[in-house]
Amino acid sequence: MSTLSFTVSGMTCDHCVSSVREEVSEISGVTAVDVVLESGALTVSGDNVDPAAVLDAVDEAGYQAVVS
Amino acid sequence: MTSTATQPQQSHDNITLSLGGMTCASCANRIERKLNKLDGVEATVNYALEQATVSYDGEATAVDDLIATVEKAGYTASAPRGPRQSIDDGLDVTGERGVTLKTRLVGSAVLTIPIVALSMVMPLQFAGWEWWALALATPVVFWGAFPFHRAALVNLRHGAATMDTLVSLGVTAAYLWSVAALIGIAGEGAHVYFEAAAGVTTLVLLGRYAEARAKKRAGAALRALLDLGARDVAVIRSGVELRIPIGELQVGDTFLARPGEKIATDGEIVDGSSSVDSSLLTGESMPAPVTAGDDVVGSTINLSGQLTVRATRVGADTQLAHIAKLVSDAQAGKAAIAGLADRVSGIFVPIVVLISLLTLAGWLVFGGTPSAAVSAAVSVLVIACPCALGLATPTALLVGTGRGAQLGIVVGGPQALESAGNIDTVVLDKTGTVTTGAMAVVDVVATNASTASDEVLRYAAAVESGSDHPIARSIIAAAHGLVVPVATAFTTYDGLGVTAVVDGQLVAAGRPAFLMQQGFTAGADANETRTTIAVGWDGEVRGFVALADPIKPSSAPAIAQLISQGMRPVLLSGDSAAAVDSIAAEVGIAARDVYSEVMPADKVDKVRELQNAGHRVAMVGDGLNDAAALATADLGIAMGSGADAAIKASDITLVRADLTQVGDAIALSRRTLATIKGNLFWAFAYNVAAIPLAASGLLNPMYAGAAMAFSSLFVVGNSLRLRRYTPPSFRPRERRGRSVATASGSVRGE
Ligand SMILES: [Cu+2]
Numbered sequence: 001m002s003t004l005s006f007t008v009s010g011m012t013c014d015h016c017v018s019s020v021r022e023e024v025s026e027i028s029g030v031t032a033v034d035v036v037l038e039s040g041a042l043t044v045s046g047d048n049v050d051p052a053a054v055l056d057a058v059d060e061a062g063y064q065a066v067v068s
Numbered sequence: 069m070t071s072t073a074t075q076p077q078q079s080h081d082n083i084t085l086s087l088g089g090m091t092c093a094s095c096a097n098r099i100e101r102k103l104n105k106l107d108g109v110e111a112t113v114n115y116a117l118e119q120a121t122v123s124y125d126g127e128a129t130a131v132d133d134l135i136a137t138v139e140k141a142g143y144t145a146s147a148p149r150g151p152r153q154s155i156d157d158g159l160d161v162t163g164e165r166g167v168t169l170k171t172r173l174v175g176s177a178v179l180t181i182p183i184v185a186l187s188m189v190m191p192l193q194f195a196g197w198e199w200w201a202l203a204l205a206t207p208v209v210f211w212g213a214f215p216f217h218r219a220a221l222v223n224l225r226h227g228a229a230t231m232d233t234l235v236s237l238g239v240t241a242a243y244l245w246s247v248a249a250l251i252g253i254a255g256e257g258a259h260v261y262f263e264a265a266a267g268v269t270t271l272v273l274l275g276r277y278a279e280a281r282a283k284k285r286a287g288a289a290l291r292a293l294l295d296l297g298a299r300d301v302a303v304i305r306s307g308v309e310l311r312i313p314i315g316e317l318q319v320g321d322t323f324l325a326r327p328g329e330k331i332a333t334d335g336e337i338v339d340g341s342s343s344v345d346s347s348l349l350t351g352e353s354m355p356a357p358v359t360a361g362d363d364v365v366g367s368t369i370n371l372s373g374q375l376t377v378r379a380t381r382v383g384a385d386t387q388l389a390h391i392a393k394l395v396s397d398a399q400a401g402k403a404a405i406a407g408l409a410d411r412v413s414g415i416f417v418p419i420v421v422l423i424s425l426l427t428l429a430g431w432l433v434f435g436g437t438p439s440a441a442v443s444a445a446v447s448v449l450v451i452a453c454p455c456a457l458g459l460a461t462p463t464a465l466l467v468g469t470g471r472g473a474q475l476g477i478v479v480g481g482p483q484a485l486e487s488a489g490n491i492d493t494v495v496l497d498k499t500g501t502v503t504t505g506a507m508a509v510v511d512v513v514a515t516n517a518s519t520a521s522d523e524v525l526r527y528a529a530a531v532e533s534g535s536d537h538p539i540a541r542s543i544i545a546a547a548h549g550l551v552v553p554v555a556t557a558f559t560t561y562d563g564l565g566v567t568a569v570v571d572g573q574l575v576a577a578g579r580p581a582f583l584m585q586q587g588f589t590a591g592a593d594a595n596e597t598r599t600t601i602a603v604g605w606d607g608e609v610r611g612f613v614a615l616a617d618p619i620k621p622s623s624a625p626a627i628a629q630l631i632s633q634g635m636r637p638v639l640l641s642g643d644s645a646a647a648v649d650s651i652a653a654e655v656g657i658a659a660r661d662v663y664s665e666v667m668p669a670d671k672v673d674k675v676r677e678l679q680n681a682g683h684r685v686a687m688v689g690d691g692l693n694d695a696a697a698l699a700t701a702d703l704g705i706a707m708g709s710g711a712d713a714a715i716k717a718s719d720i721t722l723v724r725a726d727l728t729q730v731g732d733a734i735a736l737s738r739r740t741l742a743t744i745k746g747n748l749f750w751a752f753a754y755n756v757a758a759i760p761l762a763a764s765g766l767l768n769p770m771y772a773g774a775a776m777a778f779s780s781l782f783v784v785g786n787s788l789r790l791r792r793y794t795p796p797s798f799r800p801r802e803r804r805g806r807s808v809a810t811a812s813g814s815v816r817g818e
Contacts, residue, residue, distance in 0.1 A: 010094060011094065013094065013095065015089075015090075015094070015095045015098070015142060016094045016095070016098075018142065019094075019098050019141075019142075060101075061098065062094060062097045062098050062101055063094070
C-alpha cells in the first residue's frame with residue numbers, strides 16, 4: 001500500500017475533476033483517488049501503482065500531470 | 069431511430085450533434101477525444117457553438133453509438149431533426165430543456181415584484197399580507213430557483229460548493245424560516261424573509277440570463293465568420309463547368325473565380341491574372357496583383373480578371389476556418405475564467421454553513437432551548453444570504469452600461485468590465501482604427517519642369533476612368549473639380565496599371581516599374597513610404613500621384629490620452645514597415661512598439677506574446693482579420709464601422725469609429741468596476757458583521773430586516789452615481805483642440 005502525489009494542470013471545472021478521477025481509478029491496483037480542482041493536487045493510493053500509468057491516464061483524460 | 073445516414077457518399081457520413089452539459093473548454097476536449105476513439109470516426113467539438121461535427125462510417129457506426137459515447141462521458145447529445153442541420157440551430161442557448169431561462173426569469177420577476185413591494189413598503193401592508201407573500205414566493209422558490217437547487221445537489225455529490233450552493237441554501241433557508249415564523253413555530257416575534265428568498269432567485273436568474281446571452285453572441289461571432297465564405301463554386305470537371313455547393317469541393321478540383329467574385333477556397337492559380345482584395349482577411353489595404361503560380365486565399369475577392377484555381381485546402385483546413393477556430397478557442401478560454409466567482413463561494417459557503425452548525429451546537433451545549441438554537445442557526449444562514457450581494461453587480465452594470473450607451477460605448481458584460489479594470493497595454497490595428505481605412509490621394513508631384521501637378525492629376529484621372537479599381541476611384545475623386553479630358557482605347561494590365569489614349573497620345577498610369585516596361589523614360593524617385601502611381605505620356609514619366617490611408621484627426625490626441633491614463637499603445641498592421649512606421653511616428657507611438665507585416669494568425673501570437681510578458685492587453689480593431697486577436701486579448705474593443713465578426717468577437721464596441729473613445733471606454737469600465745467592488749465590499753461587510761450578531765442570538769429580526777434593506781439601498785445609491793460619470797475626453801481642462809470638441813459635439817447630435 002502506497003500513496004503517490006501529482007500535480008495536474010489544465011483542469012477548470014468539476015467535469016475535469018471527474019474525468020481525471022475516472023481515468024486514474026481504472027488503473028490496476030488503485031484503491032483511492034483524490035483530486036482537488038483549486039490546487040490541481042492528485043493523490044493516488046493503492047498497491048504497486050505504476051506512476052507512469054497515472055501520468056498516462058491523466059494524459060488520456062486530456063490534462064498534464066507531473067510528480068510532486 | 070432517425071435514419072439520417074443516407075448521404076451522397078456511401079461510406080462517409082457527416083453529422084452535427086448538439087451537445088449539452090459542457091461547462092468548460094476541457095469538457096469539449098474530453099468529448100472530442102472520446103468520439104475520436106471510435107473506429108473510423110473523426111470529430112471536432114466546438115465549445116462556443118455547443119456542437120460536435122462528426123465524420124463517420126455509416127456502415128460500421130450508428131448515430132446512436134455516437135450519442136451513447138457522449139453520454140457515457142457525462143454529457144448529452146442529440147441528433148438534428150432534418151438530414152442536415154444548419155449552424156443556426158446550435159445557437160439557441162436556453163440553459164434548460166423545456167423551460168427556458170427566460171421563462172423562469174420573467175415568471176419569477178412577475179411574482180417577486182409584489183412580494184418586495186408588500187415587504188418593504190409599510191403602508192401597503194394589510195392584515196395577513198404574509199400569507200399572500202407565502203403564496204407568491206412558493207413557486208419562485210421551487211420552480212424559479214430549480215436550476216440552482218439541482219446544480220447544488222449535483223455539486224454536493226462531488227463534494228463541491230459553488231455559487232449555486234449558496235443561492236440554493238440561502239433561498240431555501242430564508243423560505244423555510246419564513247414559513248416557520250408564519251405558522252408560529254419559530255418563536256415569538258420571528259420575522260418573515262419572503263422578499264429575500266424571491267428577490268435573490270430573480271436577481272441571480274437575471275445574471276444567468278445575461279451570461280447565456282453573452283455566450284450566444286460568442287456563437288454568433290463564429291456564424292458571422294463562416295457566413296463570409298463563398299456558398300457555391302463553379303468547378304470544372306472533365307472540361308465541363310458545374311455549379312456545386314462549396315461543401316462538395318475537394319482538394320485538387322479546378323474552379324473558376326470571376327471578376328468581383330469571392331474566391332471559393334484556398335488554392336493555387338493555374339491560369340489567368342488579376343488583382344485580389346484580401347483586406348478582409350489580411351488587413352492589407354492594397355489589392356495585390358496575382359498571376360499563374362501564385363497562391364490565393366479563400367473568401368478574398370477577385371477584383372479584375374478571371375482566374376482558374378486549383379483547390380489546395382478545403383473546409384476546416386482553409387485560412388478562414390482557421391481564423392474561426394482561433395476565435396472559438398479564445399472565447400472558450402475566456403469563458404473558463406468565469407469559474408473564479410464559484411471558487412470564492414466554494415470557500416465562503418462552507419464557512420457560513422460551519423458557523424451555522426457551530427451556532428446550533430453552541431446553543432444546545434450551553435443550555436439554550438432547541439427553538440432558540442434553531443432560530444440562531446437559521447438567522448446565520450439568512451443573514452449570509454446574498455441579497456445585497458445579488459444587487460451589487462447587476463445594478464452597477466445596468467447604470468454603467470446605460471451611461472456607456474449614452475456616450476456611444478457598448479459594453480458586452482461583466483467580463484469586459486473586469487478585464488478593462490487592469491489593462492496596461494493597448495494594441496491598435498492600424499487600418500480602420502488609427503487610419504480611415506480608405507485610400508485617398510495625399511500628394512501629386514510633377515517631375516517634369518514643363519508640367520503642372522494639376523495636369524498630372526487630370527491625365528491620371530482620365531486614364532483611370534476606365535478602371536473600377538479602388539485606387540482608380542480615389543484618383544478620380546481627387547480630380548473632382550478639374551477638367552478631365554476624354555480618354556479612349558483603355559487597356560487594363562491586372563495589378564500593374566492602365567493605359568489609354570488621351571488627346572491623341574498614349575497615357576499610362578500604374579506602378580513605376582510598369583511604366584518603364586511600357587517604354588516610358590524614368591522620372592525622379594518616388595516617395596517610398598506611400599503607395600505611388602506613376603503617370604506618363606509622350607514617352608516620359610511626368611509625375612507621381614501618392615496615395616495613402618489617411619490618419620484620422622482624432623488619433624493623435626486619443627493616443628496621448630491613453631498614455632496619460634497609464635497605458636502603452638502598440639501599433640500592429642499587415643502593411644509594409646515603411647507605411648506603418650511613418651504613421652506610428654505621426655500619432656506618437658514609440659518605434660519599438662510598432663509591428664508591421666503581421667498576418668492575422670500572427671496578430672493572435674503578438675497579443676499572446678504581450679500577455680505572456682505579463683501585460684494585460686486590450687486589442688482595438690475593426691476587421692475580420694482582427695476577430696481572433698480581439699477574442700484573444702484580455703479586452704477586445706471593436707470600432708463600430710467594422711466587420712460584423714469583429715464586433716461580435718469583442719467585449720466593447722465603439723459606436724463612433726473614433727479612437728478617443730478607447731480611453732473613455734476603459735475609464736468608464738474602471739469606474740463601473742470600482743463601483744461593483746465597492747458594492748460587494750459593503751454588501752459583504754454587512755453580511756459578515758451581522759453573522760456574529762445572528763449567531764449570538766442578539767439580532768432582533770426587525771433590525772436584521774432594516775440592515776438588509778439599508779445595505780441594498782446603499783448598493784443601489786452607489787450604483788446610481790455612475791449616471792453622472794464624465795469620461796476624460798469630455799472634461800474641459802483636458803480639451804486638446806478641435807478633435808475633442810468634435811467628439812463631444814457629435815454625441816449631442818445622436
Ligand atoms: Cu470540464
